[in-house]
Amino acid sequence: MHDVMIVGAGPVGLFLACELGLAGCSVLVLEREPEPGSPWRAEPLGMRGLSVASVEAFYRRGLLPPLLAASGVHDGSGPNPGADERWTPRRGGHFAGMVLDPDKVDVAALPVRLAGPAAEGLLTNLAAVEALLSEHAAKLGLEIRRGAAVTAVAQDGGGVVARAGGHEYAARWLVGCDGGRSAVRKLAGFEFVGTEPQFTGYAMHVTIADPEKLGPGFNLTPNGVYVQMPTRGHIGMMDFDGGAFDRSRQPTRDHLQTVLRRVSGTDVTLSDVRIASSFTDRAMQTTTYRRGRVLLAGDAAHIHSPLGGQGLNTGIGDAVNLGWKLAATVHGHAPEGLLDTYTRERHPVGARVLDWSRAQVAVMRPDPHSQAIQAVVRELIGTRDGATYVFGQVSGSSIRHDLGCEHPLAGRSAPDVRLEDGTRxxxxxxxxxxxxxxxxxxxxxxxxxxxxxxxxxxxxxxxxxxxxxxxxxxxxxxxxxxxxxxxxxxxxxxxxxxxxxxxxxx
Missing domain, CATH: 3.40.30.120 (Glutaredoxin)
Structure with missing residues (x-):
């Protein structure tokens, strides 16, 4: 019997597995897909932004240099690792497609952060992250079984048994990291509540006959939103149809072209579709992240629209928070109630992300009321206070847990202090x-x-x-x-x- 069984070998499941392996736990990872590769995880459609908080997580485990290399970052343009001045952000992020000016962020008003190797966010791709974490898991001696879709979960006071691929696997604990359509969440009986979608979103890699008809970056229009990414032919769009186009239907070229023309207000032509998929802004969260010996992390515990790139970062935050607490519980030296602090600390963070997503959707709706609010919000985030507030939310800097200590550092991510001998x-x-x-x-x-x-x-x-x-x-x-x-x-x-x-x- 393994100490912990993890269902899902995405970034969240793999990061959690590595945390547990580092702490000396025996871990089995079950993954539904038979092979790790997928065009949805590689560039350009697999591109994701890691927040400062996520970059810190990799840095603190010695995984930042290989992550930078895997992400193609070799220019040495990051913060000076020897500097101890307050850092100033180079990127501001966005709210509802309205890009922040990093020069307007009041660093003095944010929680203390020092310049250092992990002081900035990072643009990477899911394939690079998963390859790095899979390699790290192998070095830690962890077992990953692919092509094992979980179809049943049963637990008692001594452990959990999962059935996958005709086999039964037993562990003392099970963690579902198997995404927004989590089998573990359903099989273990978690309550999943929230709000229904306002739009159907599309992500696609296409060939555009006349790309000059589309504006670069985010474009909020009277009929919706479209985004033209820096990678040629990488387009995202949001059609406020109440989520009517179900993900079970594969979008055709004609359908995508019709939606893009309506949303953009142009007669742009798609000459070819390499890959495309749809999604919605359905925002749901489990009422607890633990039921007995079964826990959830990442999209298995909370789903929302990809606006602001918070999904992956929230999931990594879940994994980092849960890993050491579950390991301490496995080894028998956890203080009473330690594992329950996982839900207590991370559920409010997930709820906040869902509301942040809903707020952006409300601002982006193509109706006169939302567009009036949009104009007000644009003015607000153009101010120093507004830019600072939004940056604190999208960077993860604003997260603070109430740990019963009044010191201003308590409950926040620790600044990367440097001792006199150079150790950080x-x-x-x-x-x-x-x-x-x-x-x-x-x-x-x-x-x-x-x-x-x-x-x-x-x-x-x-x-x-x-x-x-x-x-x-x-x-x-x-x-x-x-x-x-x-x-x-x-x-x-x-x-x-x-x-x-x-x-x-x-």
Whole structure:
């Protein structure tokens, strides 16, 4: 029997598998598709934007350099890894197709972030991400079985049994990472609630006879929205038909051309369709991310429109949050209720993403009321405060969990501080342990070497920028669990460490 069975070998399932493998868990991954390759995962249709929060997750596990290489980023144009000044964003993102000016983002009004290797988002593709994570999973000795579609799930107090491809597989825990049409979600009886769609969206790679008739980038029109990507022939469009064109029907060239002409208000001609698919903005979320020994992550737990590129990033956030908590539970040293904090912390994040998606759809609707709101929103995001607010949402910078500590760093992603010897926080997190940083002059947090040895790495010494803190405790997912002022209190630290990491090892 494996410790954990994961259904779905997409980026979320693979990232979670690697987190568990890094923590010494035995993991089996079941994937429905027989082969990893798919034109929907490669460029151009597989292109995805990773937020700063997602890039940080790869960086903290030592996977950022190969991710950059796999994504074709070789120009060294990222932030200076030796700098400790506040970073300034080079890209602003967008809201409902209205692009933000990064120069208008007030960095001082955002949570503290330091310049460093993972200070910017990244454009990549699903094929590159999955290939990297599959290779990493293999190095960790994890098992991936392809061509295994799950058709039944049963659980009891001791474990979970899944049936796939005529075989039964058993594990102590099961996590469904099998996408928006999740079999695990349905078979395990999760409640899935939300709102019905407003539009049918289309993604396509086509040959356009007269591409000059279409504008570049996002185009909000009186009849809908279309997007002409930088890659030639890569088009997205949204037709506000109430989601009438079902995904079960393959869109033909004539249908796509008719919709594109109506939405764009042009007589553009599609001479060839290489690949195309449809989607909607249906926004749904499970009421809990756990039922007994079955958990959900990524699109299996929440679906919404791809506006703003939040789906993949939210899923990676789920995996990073769940991985160390589930591993601690498997190994028997999790504090009481630790696994329940997964739903408590990530469900509100998912709900916020769904509302963010709904808000964009409401603004983009081709009716006089929505277009009036659109004009107001465009003016607002053109201001310093508006641009800063939207950037905080799309970058993940605004996420903060209430962890019962009032320090401004607590509950947020830990800034990548650099110790005087050049070591960065990200360097200290590659083995998946939590990190205790003691910047105080008298090393107040130093403990006997055996205390929490397998769960917390101790780093002692001054930092080039300690952000006004004397000590910081960082969870394995990069969230600051506790921080204290210049003269940290050891008793408070031990209380916080016990809350998140359980009793110290003997």
């Amino acid at each position: 926080l990200g360097d200290l997190m590659q083995d998946g342990r939590g990190v205790a940083l003691d910047f105080s002059a008298d090393r107040r947090l130093r403990r006997p070497a055996a205390a929490w040895r397998s769960r917390i790495r101790y780093a002692v010494g001054p930092a080039t920028n300690d952000l006004g803190a004397g000590a910081v405790l960082v969870r394995p997912d990069g969230v600051v669990a506790w921080a204290d002022e210049r003269l940290p209190d050891r008793e408070r630290f031990e209380r916080a460490a016990g809350l998140w990491f359980g009793r110290p090892a003997s």
